[in-house]
Every structure is written in structure tokens, then in C-alpha cells.
Amino acid sequence: MSTVSRRRTRGIGVFMALLGLVTALGFGLASGSAARSSLTFNPVDLSASAPLHLGTLTLPTAIANLVLGLAMAALGVELLVRVPRRGVMARFGAVALLFFLALLLWAVRTTGPAPINFVNVTAVLVGASALTMVLIFGSLSGVLCERAGVVNIAIEGQFIGGAFIGSMVASTTHDFFFAAVAGGAVGGLLGLVLAFLSLRYLSDQIIVGVVLVTLLSGLSSYLNLQVLTPFPQYNTGNLAPNLPIPLLTKIPVLGPVLFDQSGFFYLMIVLVAAVSYGLFQTRWGLRVRAVGEHPQAAATVGIKVIGVRYANVILGGVVAGLGGVAFMATQGQFQPGYTSGLGYIALAALIFGRWRPSGAVVASIVFGLSLYLSYNLQTFQVPVSTEVLGMVPYLITIAVVSGLIGRVRPPAADGVPYQRD
Amino acid sequence: MRLELRGITKRFGTLTANDHIDLTVEPGQIHCVLGENGAGKSTLMNVVFGLLHPDDGEILIDGVPQRFANSGDAVRRGIGMVHQHFMLVPVFTVAENVVLGFEPTSRLGRLDRARARQEIRHTSQQFNLEVDPDAIVENLPVGLQQRVEILKALNHDAELLILDEPTAVLTPQEIDALMAIMRSLAASGKSILFISHKLKEVRAISDVVTVIRQGRVVDQVPPTTGESTLASLMVGRDVTLTVSKEAAAPGAPVLELDDVVVRDDRGLAAVDHVSLRVHAGEILALAGVQGNGQTELVEAIVGMRPVESGRITLGGQDVTGATPRSVLDSGLGHIPEDRHRYGLVLSLSVADNLVLNAPRRAPFAHRGTRNLAAVRGNAESLVSRFDIRTTSVQAPLSSLSGGNQQKVIVARELSRPLQVLVASQPTRGLDVGSIEYVHRQIVEQRNEGLAVLIVSSELDEVMALGDRIAVMHAGQITGVVDPSTSRERIGLLMAGATGDGHE
Ligand SMILES: Nc1ncnc2c1ncn2[C@@H]1O[C@H](COP(=O)(O)OP(=O)(O)O)[C@@H](O)[C@H]1O
Numbered sequence A: 001m002s003t004v005s006r007r008r009t010r011g012i013g014v015f016m017a018l019l020g021l022v023t024a025l026g027f028g029l030a031s032g033s034a035a036r037s038s039l040t041f042n043p044v045d046l047s048a049s050a051p052l053h054l055g056t057l058t059l060p061t062a063i064a065n066l067v068l069g070l071a072m073a074a075l076g077v078e079l080l081v082r083v084p085r086r087g088v089m090a091r092f093g094a095v096a097l098l099f100f101l102a103l104l105l106w107a108v109r110t111t112g113p114a115p116i117n118f119v120n121v122t123a124v125l126v127g128a129s130a131l132t133m134v135l136i137f138g139s140l141s142g143v144l145c146e147r148a149g150v151v152n153i154a155i156e157g158q159f160i161g162g163a164f165i166g167s168m169v170a171s172t173t174h175d176f177f178f179a180a181v182a183g184g185a186v187g188g189l190l191g192l193v194l195a196f197l198s199l200r201y202l203s204d205q206i207i208v209g210v211v212l213v214t215l216l217s218g219l220s221s222y223l224n225l226q227v228l229t230p231f232p233q234y235n236t237g238n239l240a241p242n243l244p245i246p247l248l249t250k251i252p253v254l255g256p257v258l259f260d261q262s263g264f265f266y267l268m269i270v271l272v273a274a275v276s277y278g279l280f281q282t283r284w285g286l287r288v289r290a291v292g293e294h295p296q297a298a299a300t301v302g303i304k305v306i307g308v309r310y311a312n313v314i315l316g317g318v319v320a321g322l323g324g325v326a327f328m329a330t331q332g333q334f335q336p337g338y339t340s341g342l343g344y345i346a347l348a349a350l351i352f353g354r355w356r357p358s359g360a361v362v363a364s365i366v367f368g369l370s371l372y373l374s375y376n377l378q379t380f381q382v383p384v385s386t387e388v389l390g391m392v393p394y395l396i397t398i399a400v401v402s403g404l405i406g407r408v409r410p411p412a413a414d415g416v417p418y419q420r421d
Numbered sequence B: 001m002r003l004e005l006r007g008i009t010k011r012f013g014t015l016t017a018n019d020h021i022d023l024t025v026e027p028g029q030i031h032c033v034l035g036e037n038g039a040g041k042s043t044l045m046n047v048v049f050g051l052l053h054p055d056d057g058e059i060l061i062d063g064v065p066q067r068f069a070n071s072g073d074a075v076r077r078g079i080g081m082v083h084q085h086f087m088l089v090p091v092f093t094v095a096e097n098v099v100l101g102f103e104p105t106s107r108l109g110r111l112d113r114a115r116a117r118q119e120i121r122h123t124s125q126q127f128n129l130e131v132d133p134d135a136i137v138e139n140l141p142v143g144l145q146q147r148v149e150i151l152k153a154l155n156h157d158a159e160l161l162i163l164d165e166p167t168a169v170l171t172p173q174e175i176d177a178l179m180a181i182m183r184s185l186a187a188s189g190k191s192i193l194f195i196s197h198k199l200k201e202v203r204a205i206s207d208v209v210t211v212i213r214q215g216r217v218v219d220q221v222p223p224t225t226g227e228s229t230l231a232s233l234m235v236g237r238d239v240t241l242t243v244s245k246e247a248a249a250p251g252a253p254v255l256e257l258d259d260v261v262v263r264d265d266r267g268l269a270a271v272d273h274v275s276l277r278v279h280a281g282e283i284l285a286l287a288g289v290q291g292n293g294q295t296e297l298v299e300a301i302v303g304m305r306p307v308e309s310g311r312i313t314l315g316g317q318d319v320t321g322a323t324p325r326s327v328l329d330s331g332l333g334h335i336p337e338d339r340h341r342y343g344l345v346l347s348l349s350v351a352d353n354l355v356l357n358a359p360r361r362a363p364f365a366h367r368g369t370r371n372l373a374a375v376r377g378n379a380e381s382l383v384s385r386f387d388i389r390t391t392s393v394q395a396p397l398s399s400l401s402g403g404n405q406q407k408v409i410v411a412r413e414l415s416r417p418l419q420v421l422v423a424s425q426p427t428r429g430l431d432v433g434s435i436e437y438v439h440r441q442i443v444e445q446r447n448e449g450l451a452v453l454i455v456s457s458e459l460d461e462v463m464a465l466g467d468r469i470a471v472m473h474a475g476q477i478t479g480v481v482d483p484s485t486s487r488e489r490i491g492l493l494m495a496g497a498t499g500d501g502h503e
């Protein structure tokens, strides 16, 4: 294993250990011995496919969080000492989940005789899963583009385009399949524009991407005002229905989170598996990665570098466009500006996930949860500003990019134009 | 395979890099293309390999005209190429690199890694080129990486192998090993096109030598041709190949390095406890294969890279961790390794480049305002003194040839009072005429009492210039020897054998 990745692993280990100690002290010992926290596990909407019932769990806050914090610290120390080759991101994801759990336990603690406040674990996870799903679509799009050497900053724009068209098509056809096709096509088209400008004219990929996002957010606001506002029938009632998977939904907590979701969620899972497999097990993936690492070397063995890049950037655009439709389908309609930077956070997840689908999934889960909590923690009247949680993805990304908790190495030719002859 | 080139012409804009080149490689022949840097050798090879499309001319394989849309076509016709800059994906395994573009697959486009591994084992056994198929390429030493490139070509059943300056990155021992491989490949019937600008190698290995100059074939000669004849064919006029210099009269040490440790960009110790002394009036030549820490060492001396531990003194003054400006001000002249990235601004004029190290100082500036007359006067005097060929001192530096660009740096650095001159690869990419000139300037400075540190990966240069030779390997000085030491011995030191050489 390279020194770089050993250092990265150690850096993450230190970070996890420190986070664990802060949790044990700040959320644990500082809570006082009288505090109690309650957890519930039933989904909010008790549909026919409700999971098996689990009762309310009430815990002494101090002890629970002390245990959680020490467990986090232990995982960090384990990374520091053993420096394992695999599973670093999985451990990080586990520590992040424990951290959020401790935060919630602390936020709902009460010293009164009866619990007035509680955390509905299932509801939190289900709520966050929508954001996580969108981030995963976005970061998969990034994986496809950047592994081939093109930076796709336009993911946010592709989200917006997909969401807008998706809403119109879903409203008119009442069929999410057509909405997905249309949204994917818009994303792919935007990918084509990015590819054309950056591959044919060697324009700066970052600038083209930013311009596309700006264009799409302006255009969608304008069209929203001109079309969707006067004709609301084209932008309404587009919540994607859940397609519960029999039996599996009965599993407490996991059932509602993973197996009682919309078609978009299952599509996302299939895409993650397909991209993972394709990138690392197939001829296609080997060639894509060669193009992203060393395009000249790929060209010398007859691989058409520009062709691979076009294909991947368009494919990435399709995936991001689908992400936009998926997001729209969790909100029921299109609203200007409501993607609010999710495309950029997806890029952050991509970087933190080291340009791997699996890593991006873990990062998206962590980022999705922190975003969800930043929007919803107010309900618990916590004394800290919840906006801080909204900063978590950016803070982690800055820490990663600056090498604070382990430097990452992008594909060597990421963002570097390639010129034949 | 019999390869025949007829009238190959390739232009880049107005520049004709290959001008009606005719050349024939017979089966089992080692055919050398000799030429200076910029003569058009790599361009010609890229045309043969299908990476560039000729503007005119024909490529025939066994008498049949060929059209290569890309290098995949060339590979399918049995041409393999080892590029001057390796075409390997550093993060891939040996096996992945070797099969790239021609991957064995099972169902669903799945890579058949087992078969890839097996193919490679088979080819490496057949040609006696041992390498671990599962090793990550970037972790392999350069010599082995080159072997992977050769293996890659052979694995695609190459009948003609192009080697573009394959020895530039190798130690003398690795060069011997490569030559043995080339001979055995030729003996098994493969044709080899060997590109080089080094006369010794060319004479040692080739069956036929084609000399090209400025894109044209000048002559085809047998390898028994004398070195000076080859050199004058290559350059187009008579050249002296040796540097004439008298014995050094070293004085007190001027540049001293004590136990210096420097990290590279990846955080590894690129310079690993190095101690060196450069005395007034001597040239210390630092030899070593590229990438053994020489770059980082020079950057640390000049103040461009932090020193982790140890001490650097210049004329008794501690300059460890000093900024480049203060290092230069204390009397250090620096000719950097990559003149296009450091040391010159190509879009600025010759005159501005000649004052780059002192733009804010009198007489070139006064109270924050530039004194353009002084800048021009300085430029005019240096241009005539150092014989810099330019249309005007206001011409952008990019309009000068490589040799004249290098002269601009040399002129600038040597035109102020110095204690030490640090020159990295001072003649890389220069034509023989400019090499002579730069060498003469360096020896002259040393005769006038300057302490000179030369870093070069060209063994010939090191042996010609150095009064003492320090050899660097893997960040350490493996020996400091006399220039009369044999090439074999220096080669061993370059490969890491620690010598008993003392200071
Ligand atoms: N892609 C290119 N575009 C423009 N000029 C080039 C290109 N490649 C090479 N040249 C020019 O063609 C000439 C021959 O270069 P090259 O074939 O690399 O020489 P050699 O390999 O003999 O050192 C040089 O003047 C070089 O600057």
C-alpha cells in the first residue's frame, strides 16, 4: 500500500478518535446523570407494509453517549494501529452514524419524569435517504465523468434540468418512466454540451460547468415563472409512489429505509452496482480508467480517448439528469433553487469517496444525514445553530482536499484536456 | 518483418519535422536512427506507429503499403513501440498495462485477469523478461517499467520494435541488460528501430545507422564509423567532443551541505542525509539516474523546497530554509533543470528575462519604477558578450532556439558577482554547438575561482566536466570519486552499490 494511502488512513483514524472523544465528553459526560433519551423505531406513515413493531427504548444519555463515543474512538484507534487496506470508508461511515445518533440522543435528552421528546430513528433515516439518493446519483455521475478525465461541475445544472423536465413530463403523462427518460435525456444533452466545449474546443471544464449551472438555474426560474406558474397543472402531484418489496419491508428500521422506496431508489442501487462492477471488473472500465489516468498511453494502444470521454460525460449527464428527476419525485414538483447546491455536495462526496462508487455511497450517506439533520434538528430546540450541520459536507471536503485528514489522489488526467496530433 | 519508409513528410504548421525520409529496416536488423534533439526522430517513430499521420509518403510492411488510422492498427500489423516517455498507467498493475487495448474477456465484457496473467507469464518466459504481473507499475524501478513496455509490445506479437531513446533513463548496467535483450530479440528474427543521440551506444549495438538532421536523412553508415564522423554528420559541422580543462586548484569550501534531508511532493525522503562540500575553483559533478533526489536536492539548496533537517551553508553563512531571493543575493547562480518552467518567462522579452533575478534593484529600477534604458543597455551588452542569437533584445524569448534560451539564463546568472554556480542538466535539449559553449563557460568560471555544482544524468557530461564526481542513488550519496574512475564503477554506484569512495 502506498505511503499516501497509509497517511490518509491514519489521518482518518485520528479524526475518528478525536470525534469519539468529543462525543464521549461533550454529548456524554456533560449531559449529567439525570438525563434520559428515548428512541422509537416505527415509521411515520404506518402503511400496510409496516415493519414489525419495536417498542420505545429509553436510555440514560450520559452512559449511552459515553459508550457510543468510546466505540467511535476505538474504531479510530484501530485504524491508527492496524492501518487496514480495505474498509476504511465503511468504518468512517459507521463512526459518522454513531456520531449522529449520539447527537440526537443528546438533543432529545430530558430530565423530567416522562419523556416528552424522542428520536424516531426510522423516520430520520427515511427522511435522510431521499437526500442521500440524490447525492449518490450526483456522485455516480461524477465518477463516470472524472474517471475518464473530465470534471463535471455541471451536476447541479443537470439536477435542475432533470427536475424541471421531469416534473412537466410526469404531470402530463402521469408516468415516471417517461419522466425519467426525459430527465435523463436533458442531463445527457447538457453532458454533450460540456463534452463538446471541453473536448472539441478545449475550453476550461470548470468554467463551462459553472456556466451551465448558472444558465440552467436562470433558465429554469424564467420558465417556471412563464410556464409553470400560469399553468400549475404541469407541475403538480408528482410524488413518486413507494414500491414496497414484500417481506423485506417487515424488517424493523432497515425495511422502511431500504425496501419501502420509490423506483428511483432501486434504480440508484442498480446503478451503483453496475458502475462499480463496470469500472473495476470489465474491459470498458479498464479503458475508461486508462483514459482518465494517462490518455496518451491509452491512445497508443488504439483506444479512442475522445470517444471514451464523450461517452462517459454524456452517460454521467444522464445519471445526473435522473438524479434531478428523482429529487423532484421526492418533493412532488419543481421549484426554482430547491436543489440548493446538492450537485456540489455530490462532487464533495465523490472526492471524499476517492472517486469510487462505494466510497461515494458512504460519503453520500454521511452528507445526506448531516444535511437532513441541519434542516430538521430545529424541531428539537437544540441550543446549537443547526446550520453548522449543513456545513459538515463542506468542512469534511475542505479537510480532505487540503490533506488535513488524508490526502486523496484524483485520476491523474482529471480535468486535463487531451489533444490529438 | 521488413519495414520500408518512402518519402515520409510530416509538418507542424510551418515547421517540417520530417522531410522526405526514406529508410528500410530488414528482418532481424537493429537499425539505429541517430540525430540531435529536435532532429525529428520521435516524430518519425510516431508516424510509423500510427500516432501521427504523415502529410506525404508511404509506409510499407513486407512490400505492402499500409494506412494506420491509429496506433491500434500499427500494433495489429506487428509494430510495437517503447516510448521515450513511458506509455504506462502508473496506478495499474503490470498485467493491466500489458493487456490494455487487447484485453482478454469472458462473459459480459468481464476482464479475464487470470488469462492476462498467464499470457504475460508465457511471454516473459519466452523472451526471458522476468516481471511480476501483479506489481503496480509506479512501484517498479524505471528499468523494470521499461521491461514492462517491451513486454507489452511483445505480448501483442510485435515483429518490429521501436525503442525511442530507451537508455536516457537507465544506469550503465541497465543499458547493458537492455542491449542484451535487444540482441536476443534481433537474433530471434525481430526487427528493431533504435533511436538515440548517444554515439557510444549506437556504435555498440546497431547493424546500420541512419543519421538525420533537421528532419532529413543525411547519410546511412555502418556502425564502425568513427565517433567524430558520426558527430559531425549529426551536427553538420566539425565538433570537439571533449572539454579541455586544466587541473583544478580548489580553495576553501564554499557550498556545504551537512546531513540534509528533503522530502518530495509525496512526503517521502527524496534526499536522505546528504553531506557534500563544493570548493572554490572546482566543479563537483553530481551524477545519477534521473529521479534519485537530485532535483529535490537542488531545490532545497536554492530555497525552493523546505529542508527537513540538516544544514546548508554558503560562504560560511547559514542559508538553510532561506528564501530563493536571499539565497541568490548571497551569491548563488542557478541554472534550473527545466528552463521552461523555472528561470525564464517565454512570453517576456529577452531584455526582461535578462533581469528577472533583479527587476527591482538598481540600476534596473528606481523607487519602484523600472529604468528601461538600463534594462536595454544591460541586455545589449550581454547579448553581444554571450553571443545570444536574437533579432532584437525586445523579441519575446519564445522566438529564440533552445540553445539561445539557455544562453540567456547562463548570461544572466554569470553576469553578477557569484560564489557558487548550481547548474542542473545545463545542456539538456541543446545542440552540440550550444553544449560546447555552455561547457566552456562553466569551466571558465571555475578557473576564475567559482565553486560549481553540476547536476547531470548524462554520464559523459559528468565525466568530462567534473573535478570530482558525487554519485547519487535513492536520495543518498553512494560515493564521491575521481573523474578517472571507470564507467563501470560509476555505473555500480548509480545503481546503489555503496562505494568505499571518500571525500
Ligand atoms: N506535436 C508537435 N507540435 C509542434 N511541433 C512539434 C510537435 N512534436 C514535435 N515538434 C517539433 O518537431 C521537431 C522534431 O521533434 P522530435 O521529433 O521530438 O525530435 P527528436 O525526437 O529527434 O528530439 C522539434 O522542433 C519539435 O519542437
Ligand SMILES: [Mg+2]
Pocket: B041, B042, B043, B084, B164, B165
Ligand atoms: Mg525524441
